[in-house]
Amino acid sequence: MAALAVLSLFFGLFSGTVAHLLSEVVHSLPVFNSTEAAFTANASLFKFNDNFASVSLPLIFVSLVSVTAAVFFLVHILTKSRKVRLGCTWDCGTHLTPRMEITATGFSRSIITVFRGILQPTQQYQIEYMDAEIRYFTKANRVRLEIKDMYSSYFYSPMQDLVAKISEYVKQIQGGNINIYVLYIFMILIALLLLVI
Amino acid sequence: MKSALIWTIQIILIPVLSPLFTGIIRKIKAGFQNRVGAKITQPYYDFWKLFQKDEVISQDASWVFKFAPYIIFAVTIMIGASVPLFTSIFSFNLLSDLLVVVYLIALATFFLALAGMDVGSPFGGFASSREMTMAALTEGGLISSLLALALAAHSTNLFSMVHSASSLSIISFPPVLLAFFAFLIAMLSETAHFPFDNPATHLELTMIHEAMILEYSGKRLALMEWAAANKFLIFLALGVNMFFPWGLTASSESTAILTALFLFLLKVLILCLLVAVLESSMAKFRFFRLPDLLLMSFILSVIAIILMI
Numbered sequence: 001m002a003a004l005a006v007l008s009l010f011f012g013l014f015s016g017t018v019a020h021l022l023s024e025v026v027h028s029l030p031v032f033n034s035t036e037a038a039f040t041a042n043a044s045l046f047k048f049n050d051n052f053a054s055v056s057l058p059l060i061f062v063s064l065v066s067v068t069a070a071v072f073f074l075v076h077i078l079t080k081s082r083k084v085r086l087g088c089t090w091d092c093g094t095h096l097t098p099r100m101e102i103t104a105t106g107f108s109r110s111i112i113t114v115f116r117g118i119l120q121p122t123q124q125y126q127i128e129y130m131d132a133e134i135r136y137f138t139k140a141n142r143v144r145l146e147i148k149d150m151y152s153s154y155f156y157s158p159m160q161d162l163v164a165k166i167s168e169y170v171k172q173i174q175g176g177n178i179n180i181y182v183l184y185i186f187m188i189l190i191a192l193l194l195l196v197i
Numbered sequence: 198m199k200s201a202l203i204w205t206i207q208i209i210l211i212p213v214l215s216p217l218f219t220g221i222i223r224k225i226k227a228g229f230q231n232r233v234g235a236k237i238t239q240p241y242y243d244f245w246k247l248f249q250k251d252e253v254i255s256q257d258a259s260w261v262f263k264f265a266p267y268i269i270f271a272v273t274i275m276i277g278a279s280v281p282l283f284t285s286i287f288s289f290n291l292l293s294d295l296l297v298v299v300y301l302i303a304l305a306t307f308f309l310a311l312a313g314m315d316v317g318s319p320f321g322g323f324a325s326s327r328e329m330t331m332a333a334l335t336e337g338g339l340i341s342s343l344l345a346l347a348l349a350a351h352s353t354n355l356f357s358m359v360h361s362a363s364s365l366s367i368i369s370f371p372p373v374l375l376a377f378f379a380f381l382i383a384m385l386s387e388t389a390h391f392p393f394d395n396p397a398t399h400l401e402l403t404m405i406h407e408a409m410i411l412e413y414s415g416k417r418l419a420l421m422e423w424a425a426a427n428k429f430l431i432f433l434a435l436g437v438n439m440f441f442p443w444g445l446t447a448s449s450e451s452t453a454i455l456t457a458l459f460l461f462l463l464k465v466l467i468l469c470l471l472v473a474v475l476e477s478s479m480a481k482f483r484f485f486r487l488p489d490l491l492l493m494s495f496i497l498s499v500i501a502i503i504l505m506i
Contacts, residue, residue, distance in 0.1 A: 045291075053353040056291045060301070063292065068264075068271040071420075075248075075267070079416045082251050089255040089316045090411060102314060102322025110330040114488045 013057055016041045105145060112147065122146045199449045203284055206458075211277030211434070215426035216240035218433065218465065222473045223397075229477035240426065244419045252415035255316040265312035266413065266420035272305040273427035280431060281359045281438045283457040285445045288356030295343050295353040298435075299336070302387065305424070306332045313409030324408030327484065331393065331405065334487075335386040338494030342379035345372060345501040346439055355439070363442040372504035375497050377440040382494035384432040389425070390472060392482040392490070396425075430465070433472075437464035 011018060019041040026032050039048050047054040089096055112121050124144040130137040220237035227234025254263070279292040287293070306328065313325035347353045349369075350361030362373060386393045389406035396406065404411075410421045438445065444460030446453040482490065 050351070052351060053294060053296065054291060055294055055297055059291055060297060063275055064268075064271060064304075067275050068267050071271045071274065072264075072267045075416055075420065079248055082249075082415060084252045084254055084415075086256045087253040089257055089318045090320075091318075092320075096317070098317075100319045101317045102319060102326065107314075107322065107326045107329075110326055110484070111333060113485060114330065114334065 013061055014043070015057055016046045017043045019046065119150065120148050200286065203286060203449060203454060206454075207282060207284065207287065208274070208278045210282055211427050211430050212274060212423065214462075215423065215430040216244060218430050218469050219426045221466070221469055222476070225470065225473035226397075226477050229473075240422075244423055247414075247419035247422070248416050250415045252417065254414075254417075255318075255412050257316050258412070259315055261308075261311050262315040262412070263417070265308045265315075266417040266424070268308050269305045270420045270424040270427070272301050272308075273424045273431065276301050276431050277427060279355075280434055281355055281442075281445055282434055283445060283461040284449075284454065285356050285359065285447045286449060288354065288360075290356075293355045295340070295347055295355060295358070298355065299340055299343070302428070303332065303336065305428070309406075309409055309421075312413075316412045318412060320404075320408045320411055324405050324411075327405045328409060331386055331487065331491075334491040335383050335494075338379050338491055338498055339383035339387065341495060341498030341502060342376045342383060343435075343439065345376040345498060345505045348502060349505050355435075359438055359442040359445060362439065363445075369505075372501040373440055375504070376501035377436070379494040379497035379501065380436055380440065382490055382497075384436060385472070385475070386487070386491060388429045388432050390429075391476040392479050393487055395481050433465045433468050434461070437461070437468050 019039070020043075023037050023039075023041065027037070036049070039046065041047070044058055045054060045056050112119055122145070124146075126142040126144075127138050128140040128142075129135050130139050217237060217240070219240045220235070223239070224234045224237050275292065276298055279290055280298060281293070292298075310325035310329050310332075313321035313328070315321075343358070346358045346362050349365065350358045352358065352361075365373065385391065389396050394405040394407075406425065410418065413421055438461070441464060444457055444464065446457040448454075
């Protein structure tokens, strides 16, 4: 995760250099030789040719770091004498345990609920009761949340089905029977003969 | 010398005036609730008081929690210095790009959400989850509403967009109004106002923004609150200057600058009144009804873009 974060920061900051290198590679290909690039990129600036947009990511980074440092030192100088005390996280009168912390499932729950039409989440509850007859006091609860793999169900599966269908159709034509192939050749010869006449 | 002075005003205008507009909103809301309310300068006293106080930081807090207020505040200062306020002299600024401004706002939201989760408080975590959901849904409406103006200007530079919008005829103005309504909805969501969030609430279960900063105290709380006020004024400034782009000056004459400043304050005050009236006349929506409103913002922006093209 940390490596991915560092990589995205690297590609963000040096996107101009990376884009410049890539565009040089593309430009060296004979197909794209005559095509003009839509943007110009160098280490400090990323600019569209018709002046539609320009962005300098190193400038943004340097500005952000310098303004943050300025704010930090200014606040530090002004509030030097204030004390910082360590305390407990606010627990609303109960004892906080790691189980109360938000999880990735909990974090993504609201956006999944908003897009439930597309993501189609499913919930399965399994409840074990203290007494199966009375079914009042629960002994254990088990909740299973599941989300469909969107790419699989909307892209790969339909594609696979289509390929399978086409294969079935092709299989009917190309059945491996030599007599049928001879029939095809015969039919094509007849068709060609009719065409010539 | 003059341009250095104007540059200084541009940088400090947002942080200096933002608490005042928060105070104005609170005063108007108090009026609607038949209360006298605090003075409009009360937020200044509040920030001063918080800067004087000692801090209590959770023992579970990491560097993210400790540094997030500085980063968020710095981002609002950077955006405040880059957006068109009263002058168009600094139009060459590379930071004055629509996408740069929108994603700097997103960067501040990202750090706010991280800070909310950092100490492990369930309330902070849930608020961060809600905030990121809202931010993800708002982004489409926000970018598209401003994109309508960018397409008309053939540039994403905010100053070029202002210049182009100011030269639009009355006939081409309805799409701009549509884009403005879309922007208004996105603005209420981004700045944690009704019907999206209640900025004055202390009821943990309904909070979004306030729950994320629940663990902050002293100077860091002051920075967080001040950054929220800055963000609100930045949105007000974007709203009035991008969609009603009259009054910006290209001159560095003192009279022109003062007139432009006066016009800017007047326009912002009118939009501020509109937000206060909206806040006082509607209830907070249920969380899962908010996407409908944000979808409406996106649809309005798309209609505006189609009409603009």
